[in-house]
Amino acid sequence: MTAARTLLRGGRIVSMDPTVGDLIGDVLIENGTIAAIGPDLAIAEGSADIVDASRHIVLPGFIDSHRHLFQALMRGxxxxxxxxxxxxxxxxxxxxxxxxxxxxxxxALGAYDSLDSGVTTVFDYSHNQSSPEHTDEAVRALQASGIRAVFGYGGAMSEQLEILSPPFTSTTPSNEAEIRRVRSRYFSSDSGLVTMGLAVRGPDSSPLDVVRADFALGRELGLRINTHIGMAVLDPQGRPNVTRLHRAGLLGDDLIFGHCNLLTDEEFRLMADAGVSVSVTPEDESAMGHGWPPITQLLKAGIRPNIGIDTCMAVGGDPFTAMRFALAVPRGLANQQSLENGANPWQLELSARDVLEFATIEGARALGMEDVTGSLTPGKQADIVMIRTDHISMTPVLDPVASIVHHASRQTVDTVFVAGRAVKRGGALIAADAAGISRRAVDTVGELLEAAGVTPGWAPPPPPHPGDH
Ligand SMILES: [Zn+2]
Incomplete structure (x- = not known):
């Protein structure tokens, strides 16, 4: 639906904008933008498409600040x-x-999976740019999908591979000419639905001169810079790497640090002072060996985190599960500590609204898009999700925020708009090529696994030098 005006009538609005608040009311979309929000908006008859939202929670689209979309091909x-x-x-x-x-x-699979579950904006941490053709195909797929995205150019797979063998650091300089080509070929303006960022190896995985060059290039080109840091025992050069960045004058509010599980309170304070954003990916961090998501420590330092899925090779792609992990893990850790001190927990850490903020407005802030998306605010882009309240898993909705975080699932995501364009309606994804893409994915992934020597259910051997990590 691309009508110039659309009115979402009578929804339970959870705006995530403190000025707008939560209300039962209408949202008017004009030319892709939220034009007005109010209890009973008066519009001339026939001047807008009317969508009955009376059996829906209406909320801003979710924002995933860290996902490797291409890995959806190897799901599970x-x-x-x-x-x-x-x-x-x-x-x-x-x-x-x-x-x-x-x-x-x-x-494409990753983008459609995201949209289907209500994620309207994603930072695509795309660290397999092994040739210009790889990049061209990834960018075109992202642009064709209809999702709002930052394409995080992440270098060649050979750069990542260097980290696995001595000296366990990736010294190859980033491909500056190629990064400049991508910027000018696809992202000469920053006004498109898909914009460009950098996904760099960072100080845990590359020497400081590489980091310095990467950050300088990103800053010259005006790109958000995302990197994995402080997860597991990855850095061979010794910690604390955030302190090294601070001493080198490299910290800034254009940085997004992913994971940060093993960083110290002092490092979090340095990051807070510099305005660095932090992406936690709570499900895979909890399960795979990154370390616990450091949500409590971040909040103590004054950093409100945002949320990512990371990899659909390991976990599912919906934001609801991620929010529930972001709530349950810090609570569980705090509760356990209290119990071990001989006290039953009386109050819980965090709230459902906190993690909903992490998955919406805080993600927008991290991507520098707080004026564009992340809340239902007049003037922002119409990135909107409608969740059914009459689904058996949802009813009765007594507290809409609790219902979103604890009870909603992709099955209850009825309608999704990106910049006012419906990408899901009546519970069905609107993507003409999705079936064809799924078929091609099924057809080609077998060849990939065969060429790589990997079969589903196979457990890889330990890393070549586990003692060195
Ligand atoms: Zn990652």
């Missing part, structure tokens, strides 16, 4: 792998065999 393969089994197999075996077509299919 890493379900029982540790982080280091994943590194060994993804970087050493699968990645080098991925073709430009695989990048296209995986990126």
């Amino acid at each position: 393969l890493a379900a029982d792998w540790s982080l280091f089994q994943y590194f060994t197999t993804m970087f050493g075996m699968l990645g080098p065999h991925m073709t430009p077509e695989h990048m296209s299919l995986g990126t």
Whole structure:
């Protein structure tokens, strides 16, 4: 639906904007933008498409600040792998065999999976740019999908592979000419639905001169810079790497640090002072060996985190599960500590609204898009999700925020708009090519696994030098 005006009538609005608040009312969309929100908006008859939202919660689209979309092609393969089994197999075996077509299919699958579950904006941490054709295909798939995205250019798989063998650091300089080509070819303006960012190896995985060059290039080109840091025992150069960045004058509010599980309170304070954003990916961090999501420590330092899925090789792609992990894990850790001190927990850490903020407005802030998306606010883009309240898993809705976080699922996501364009209606994804992409993915992934020597259910061997990590 691309009508110039659409009115969502009579929904339970959870705006995530403190000025707008929560209300039962209408949302008017004009030319892709939220024009007005109110209890009973008066519009001339026939001047807008009317959508009955009376049996829906209406909320802003979710924002995923850290997802490797292309890995949706290998969905579930890493379900029982540790982080280091994943590194060994993804970087050493699968990645080098991925073709430009695989990048296209995986990126499209990941984008549609995101949209179907209500994620309207994603930072695509795309660290398999092994040739210009890989990049071209990934960018085109993202642009064709209809999702709002930051394409995080992440370098060649061979750069990632360097991390697995001595000296366990990736010294190859980033491909500056290629990054400049991508910027000017696809992202000469920042006004498109898909914009560009950098997904760099960072100080845990590359020497400081590489980090310095990457950050300088990103800043010259005006790109958000995302990197994995402080997860597992990855850095061979010794911690604390955030302190090294601070001393080098490299911290800034254009940085998004993913994971940060093992960073110290002092490092979190340095990051807070510099305005660094933090992406936690609570489900795979909890399971794979990154360390616990550091949500309580971040809040103590004054950083409100945002949320990512990370990899659909290991976990599912919906934001509801991620929010529930983001709530349950800090609570569980605090409760356990209290119990071990001989006291039953009386109050719980965090709230459902906190994690809903992490998955919406905080993600927008991290991506520098707080004026564009992340809340239902007049003037922002109409990135909107409608969740059914009459689904058996949802009714009765007594507290809409609790219902979103604890009871909703992708099955209850009825309608999704990105910039006012419906990408899901009546519970069905609107994507003419989704069935074809799924078929091609099924057809080609077998060849990829065969070429890589990986079979589903197979457990990779330990990393080559586990004692050195
Ligand atoms: Zn990641």
